[in-house]
Amino acid sequence: MATMTMAKALNAALADAMLDDERVLVFGEDVGQLGGVFRITDGLQARFGDKRCFDTPLAEAGIVGFAVGLAMSGLRPVVEMQFDAFAYPAFEQIASHVAKLRNRTRGALSVPMVIRVPYAGGIGGVEHHCDSSEAYYAHTPGLKVVTPATVEDAYSLLREAIADPDPVVFLEPKKLYFASADAQLPARTAPFGRAVVRRPGTDATLVAYGPAVPVALEAAEAAREEGWDLEVVDVRTIVPFDDATVTASVRRTGRCLVVTEAQGFAGVGAEIAARVQERCFHALHAPVLRVAGLDIPYPAPMLEHIHLPGVDRVLDTVARLQWDDRPDPRWLAQGSAA
Amino acid sequence: MTTTPQAVRRASPRTRRPATPVAPEPTAGLLPQAEPVRLLDPDGTPLPPRADLPAPPVEALREMYRRMVVGRRFDAQATALTKQGRLAVYPSSRGQEACQVGAVLALRDDDWVFPTYRESMALTARGIDPVEVLTLLRGDGHCGYDPTVVRTAPQCTPLATQCVHAAGLAYGESYQGRDTVALAFIGDGATSEGDFHEGLNFAAVFKAPVVYFVQNNKYAISVPLSRQTAAPSLAYKGVGYGVPSEQVDGNDPVAVLAVLTRAVAHARAGHGPYLVEAHTYRMEAHTNADDASRYRDPDEVEAWRDRDPVARLEAYLRGRGELDDAAVAQVAAEAEEYAADLRTRMNAQPVVDPLSLFDHVFAEPTPQLVEQREMVRAELAADAEGDA
Numbered sequence: 001m002a003t004m005t006m007a008k009a010l011n012a013a014l015a016d017a018m019l020d021d022e023r024v025l026v027f028g029e030d031v032g033q034l035g036g037v038f039r040i041t042d043g044l045q046a047r048f049g050d051k052r053c054f055d056t057p058l059a060e061a062g063i064v065g066f067a068v069g070l071a072m073s074g075l076r077p078v079v080e081m082q083f084d085a086f087a088y089p090a091f092e093q094i095a096s097h098v099a100k101l102r103n104r105t106r107g108a109l110s111v112p113m114v115i116r117v118p119y120a121g122g123i124g125g126v127e128h129h130c131d132s133s134e135a136y137y138a139h140t141p142g143l144k145v146v147t148p149a150t151v152e153d154a155y156s157l158l159r160e161a162i163a164d165p166d167p168v169v170f171l172e173p174k175k176l177y178f179a180s181a182d183a184q185l186p187a188r189t190a191p192f193g194r195a196v197v198r199r200p201g202t203d204a205t206l207v208a209y210g211p212a213v214p215v216a217l218e219a220a221e222a223a224r225e226e227g228w229d230l231e232v233v234d235v236r237t238i239v240p241f242d243d244a245t246v247t248a249s250v251r252r253t254g255r256c257l258v259v260t261e262a263q264g265f266a267g268v269g270a271e272i273a274a275r276v277q278e279r280c281f282h283a284l285h286a287p288v289l290r291v292a293g294l295d296i297p298y299p300a301p302m303l304e305h306i307h308l309p310g311v312d313r314v315l316d317t318v319a320r321l322q323w324d325d326r327p328d329p330r331w332l333a334q335g336s337a338a
Numbered sequence: 339m340t341t342t343p344q345a346v347r348r349a350s351p352r353t354r355r356p357a358t359p360v361a362p363e364p365t366a367g368l369l370p371q372a373e374p375v376r377l378l379d380p381d382g383t384p385l386p387p388r389a390d391l392p393a394p395p396v397e398a399l400r401e402m403y404r405r406m407v408v409g410r411r412f413d414a415q416a417t418a419l420t421k422q423g424r425l426a427v428y429p430s431s432r433g434q435e436a437c438q439v440g441a442v443l444a445l446r447d448d449d450w451v452f453p454t455y456r457e458s459m460a461l462t463a464r465g466i467d468p469v470e471v472l473t474l475l476r477g478d479g480h481c482g483y484d485p486t487v488v489r490t491a492p493q494c495t496p497l498a499t500q501c502v503h504a505a506g507l508a509y510g511e512s513y514q515g516r517d518t519v520a521l522a523f524i525g526d527g528a529t530s531e532g533d534f535h536e537g538l539n540f541a542a543v544f545k546a547p548v549v550y551f552v553q554n555n556k557y558a559i560s561v562p563l564s565r566q567t568a569a570p571s572l573a574y575k576g577v578g579y580g581v582p583s584e585q586v587d588g589n590d591p592v593a594v595l596a597v598l599t600r601a602v603a604h605a606r607a608g609h610g611p612y613l614v615e616a617h618t619y620r621m622e623a624h625t626n627a628d629d630a631s632r633y634r635d636p637d638e639v640e641a642w643r644d645r646d647p648v649a650r651l652e653a654y655l656r657g658r659g660e661l662d663d664a665a666v667a668q669v670a671a672e673a674e675e676y677a678a679d680l681r682t683r684m685n686a687q688p689v690v691d692p693l694s695l696f697d698h699v700f701a702e703p704t705p706q707l708v709e710q711r712e713m714v715r716a717e718l719a720a721d722a723e724g725d726a
Contacts, residue, residue, distance in 0.1 A: 051513065057543055062502050062536030066544075069506020072491070073514065077506075089532070096496045097503070104480035104492050107698040141699055165701040193704070240704035 001184050006154045007177040010040045012185050013158035014078065018048050021076060024162060026053040028063055028080030028116075037082055038118055038177055060090040064115060068097050071111035078162055084119040085128040091136065098167045099142030114161045114168050119147075120211045120261050122175035122308055124301040130174075131298055132262030134210075137169040138238045138271070144192060145238040147171040149213035151180070152187035153236060160192055173211035195242035197249060201231035204255035204321055207246055207272055209235035212259045212309065219259075219314035228318060238268055243275055250276050251283040255321045257291060259314055264292030286322035370573035370585040374617050377593040380645045382653025384592075394595045396660050402443055402591055403651045403661065404669050406435040409459040410648060411673035412468055415680050416458060416475075420626045424684050425475040429456045433589070433621030436647035437553045439463045440594035441521055444549075444602045450507055451490045452500040452522040456553075460523065461490060468680050478688040497528035501537025501550065505611070508546035512608075519605045521549045521598075527558020529575060530566050538579040538611065547605035549598065550581075550613045553588060555620035560633040576613035588616025589647040592654065619645075692718060 018024045026044055028036070032055040035042030044053040056063050060081055067077035081087035087094075094115065102110045121130030138145045144166055148154040154172070161168035190196055198213065199220050208216040213234045220230040233249050235241070250256045256276050260269035273288040280288075291309045299307045377385055377393065387393060394402075413432050420428040431438050438460040442451065453461060461471045466488050473482025474493055481492035494500040504522035511518035528534055529552060541548045552572050556563050569575060576583030582604065586597040594616055601612035619642040623630035630639075655661035696703055696711040703711070 057536070057539050059532075059536045059539065061499075061533055062505075062540045065499060065502025065533060065536065066506035066509070066540050069503040069508070069520075070510040070513075072485075072503065072507045073510030075510050075513070092496060093499060093502070093533075097499060100480075101492075102701070103698045105485055105698075106479065106481070108481075108484040108486055109492075110701065144700070240700075241706065243705065 001182050003180050004151060004183050004185075005178050005180050006148070006151050006172075007038060007040055009151045009155040009183060009185065009187075010158055010172065011042055011044075013155045013162075014041060014044060015047065016186060017078070017159055017162040018044065018052060021162075022052075023074065023076040024052070024078060025070065025075055026078045026080075027056050027067075029056065029058055029082050031055060031080050036080060038174070040116070040118075040172070040177075041080065060087055061093050064090040064093040064098060067113045067115075068093065068101070068111050071113050072109060076112060076162060078114040078116065081115060081117045083125075083129045084117055084131040084133045087115070087117050087133065090115075094137070094143070094169070095140050099140045102166070103142060110165055111167055112165050114158070114170050116170045116172060118174045118177070119171045120173050120175065121298060121304055122211060122261070124304070125174075126301065127298065130304070132260070132293065134171055134238055134262060135267045137171075138268050142167070143239060144168040145171065146192065146236065147173065147210035147238065148236065149173065149176065149198075149208075149210055149234050150189075151183040152185075153189050153234075155183070155185055156187045156189040157192075157236065159186070164192065171210060175211055176214070179214075190236070192237045193240040193242055194237070195233050195235050195245040197231060197245070198234045199230070199232040201229040201253065203229045203253060204257060204318060205231045205233055205246075205249040205253045206257050206259055206314070206318075207233045207235060207276070208259040209238060209268075211261045215261075215309060215311060215314060216259045219311045219318070222311055223315060223318060226315065226319075230318065235272070241272075241275070243279065246272070246276060247279045250280045254283055254285040256280070256284070256288045257314070257317055257321065258288065259291045259309055261293050261308060263295045264290050265295045267292060286320075289317050289320060291317045365577050368577040368580065368582050370571060370576075370583045370615070374571075374585045374587045375593045375597050376587040376590050377596060378590045378650055378654050380589075380650060382650045382657060384654060384657075391596050391600060394592060394599060396655075396658065398443060398595065399592060399651065399655060400660055402436075402439055402595060403648075403655055404672070405439045405443070405463045406591065406648050406651065407669045408673045408676050409435050409439055409463050411677045412462050412680065413459050415677040416472060417622070417626060419472075419681070419684055420475075425472060426477045427625045427627055428458075428475055429625045430622035431456050431459045431620070433642065433647070434553055434555060434618045435459065436591040436594045436651070437551070437588045437616045437618055440591060440598050441523065441551050443595055444598035445519065445521055448489060449518055449602075450504070450511075450520040452504040452507075452520060453490065453493050454497075454500065454523050454525065454528070455493050455495050456525065457493060457523050461493070464488065464490065466490065468676075469683050472684065476684070476688065478690050498524060498531035498533040498537070500524070501534050502540060504548045504550075505537050505541035505544065505546045508541065508548045508605070508611075509544045512545075512547055517547075517606055519547045519549065519602050521551055521602070524550060524552050525558065526552060526554040526556065526563055526572060527561065527566055529572050535575075535579075538576065538581055538613065541611035542579045542581050545608070545610040547608070548611040549601045549605055550611060551598065551601075552613070552615040553618055554615055555618050557620060557624070557630075557634070559624040559628060560630075562633075571615055573613060573615035581611050581613050582609075583613040583615070585615045585617065588618030589642075589645045589650065591647050591651040618647075
């Protein structure tokens with residue numbers, strides 16, 4: 001057991017995957033000599049040579065499209081999009097080719113690849129560096145969408161992503177890159193498709209993923225003072241989604257709050273809330289609520305703390321989970337117009 | 339795969355420079371010729387041979403003629419099938435036979451082709467079963483052939499996106515020690531898309547053995563070339579990426595095959611990508627759903643009839659004594675047989691399995707897909723019971 005950052009664990013996962021499988025190529029912008037702007041690929045070029053870890057022209061559609069061709073030739077590309085919003089030029093390649101090639105060719109061609117995307121905010125980044133872009137990918141059939149919240153998960157999920165026969169969009173919460181934890185590598189945590197209960201509790205379930213998981217855990221700790229014992233479920237893999245673990249938790253607790261950093265409208269949190277409501281209706285003591293980012297373009301750094309769901313906003317929303325069996329006064333006030 | 343670092347050579351400080359340094363023209367070998375390469379006059383008369391461009395062997399040209407005739411008949415049959423409602427839509431490549439056939443003849447069977455939706459003729463000329471080629475347009479699947487078997491990517495509808503795939507595949511093949519070449523088809527309109535430029539640039543930077551083959555048929559649906567580019571020719575787009583380029587008369591079968599053969603050889607020899615622009619003309623509308631009379635002058639279309647590539651090659655081969663009436667009739671009969679067989683097989687209603695909708699979304703279906711599959715299965719069972 002050693003203390004390490006998520007960045008280090010991701011780096012170790014890439015190195016171990018390259019060691020185990022010579023088909024694995026790591027490329028993108030500044031990933032070679034520099035080791036990536038977040039140093040996730042640090043040392044890989046020196047260790048494996050510039051044919052296996054290399055810089056490309058600064059063109060995201062080109063990077064992903066090039067990876068499609070490499071995967072067709074039998075290689076295993078792992079590409080880095082430098083930041084969430086910088087990946088948008090690649091979206092056509094991702095949505096029209098990466099996600100669909102297996103289906104279009106009735107399984108004859110597959111394009112196993114990993115598209116690593118540092119995502120979400122909380123680091124004081126200027127505009128176009130802090131988007132929560134998971135909904136775009138999760139809404140695209142054919143992509144697996146994965147986001148770790150712990151150091152060991154970062155290692156294990158990335159190894160699994162590289163070995164997976166399908167393309168994986170691997171979303172790395174930037175604000176957790178340099179958070180440390182005790183970890184034993186090589187870690188093997190729960191596989192794709194399994195959510196994990198990070199904190200058991202009896203009164204309500206907080207469902208979160210990626211950067212929202214530490215927020216939910218902190219809120220759950222703080223909620224003890226209010227007399228609430230909250231369970232926290234970490235989704236881990238948005239696609240494939242683990243309905244079973246989430247619904248089992250909510251049926252047990254009877255209340256559910258979905259916490260996401262992304263803006264809420266039409267987001268992954270909305271999907272989770274709908275799925276919980278469809279499956280747990282008779283076990284629910286309150287409507288499923290959401291705490292999400294505001295429905296605004298990602299704000300300037302000095303205002304991001306208001307945009308991002310924090311512990312207070314989570315606890316305020318937990319308070320609205322009808323603890324005394326009365327309807328939420330907000331809905332009553334709005335009457336039928338709601 | 340070895341990753342031996344390249345030896346770094348340093349010039350000795352005592353190395354003398356040549357007394358009279360001659361800087362090579364930086365664009366040497368990159369720019370196309372000012373006029374499209376042409377080896378036959380429009381009437382099939384051979385032009386003087388060129389030292390820099392070996393003429394294709396006559397056996398290859400006879401084969402080219404055969405495939406062009408069969409290809410044109412296939413194209414006409416596919417258009418007819420659309421009118422009969424057997425195909426949802428068909429983008430014809432009539433008039434572009436020299437390009438469609440020349441491209442595949444310049445390649446080996448184990449090379450890769452990255453076609454667009456207008457390359458149905460090229461794919462059949464490559465030997466892919468025409469019913470499999472038309473699966474996309476018949477509507478019973480997205481790609482009827484197995485790309486790994488016929489070394490041909492699915493026909494690409496999102497414009498120019500295949501250009502970067504070709505670069506990646508070609509680089510991946512050479513990285514793994516194979517001498518495969520990739521040829522990416524693209525139209526004039528799609529050269530305005532970013533992925534065309536990213537493809538050229540990636541291929542050049544990584545020295546990927548790719549031939550980018552632009553069929554400039556003058557229109558992107560209705561929009562003329564003048565709205566796509568202000569460049570002297572589309573072949574001039576290579577120089578900015580360090581990619582050698584050539585332009586060719588796309589209705590001159592001999593020139594098309596000669597130029598593409600040279601381009602493929604360049605790529606296979608490890609010199610990186612090559613860009614070829616063929617000047618040709620789409621004789622039909624964009625698809626059967628389009629009305630070309632809204633944007634093209636009939637006189638313009640008529641003028642291109644005089645440059646018909648099939649008649650041109652036939653005249654040339656007849657002039658060389660390589661083709662006679664009997665041979666022409668034999669090829670025509672083969673083409674009729676090909677079309678009749680296609681007609682028969684396309685008239686059979688394809689069997690589609692609704693539950694196959696859930697196949698191949700992922701290697702293994704997600705629990706949610708298993709659930710939806712069960713829902714559809716139950717719906718179908720209920721429908722069947724209702725019908726009974």
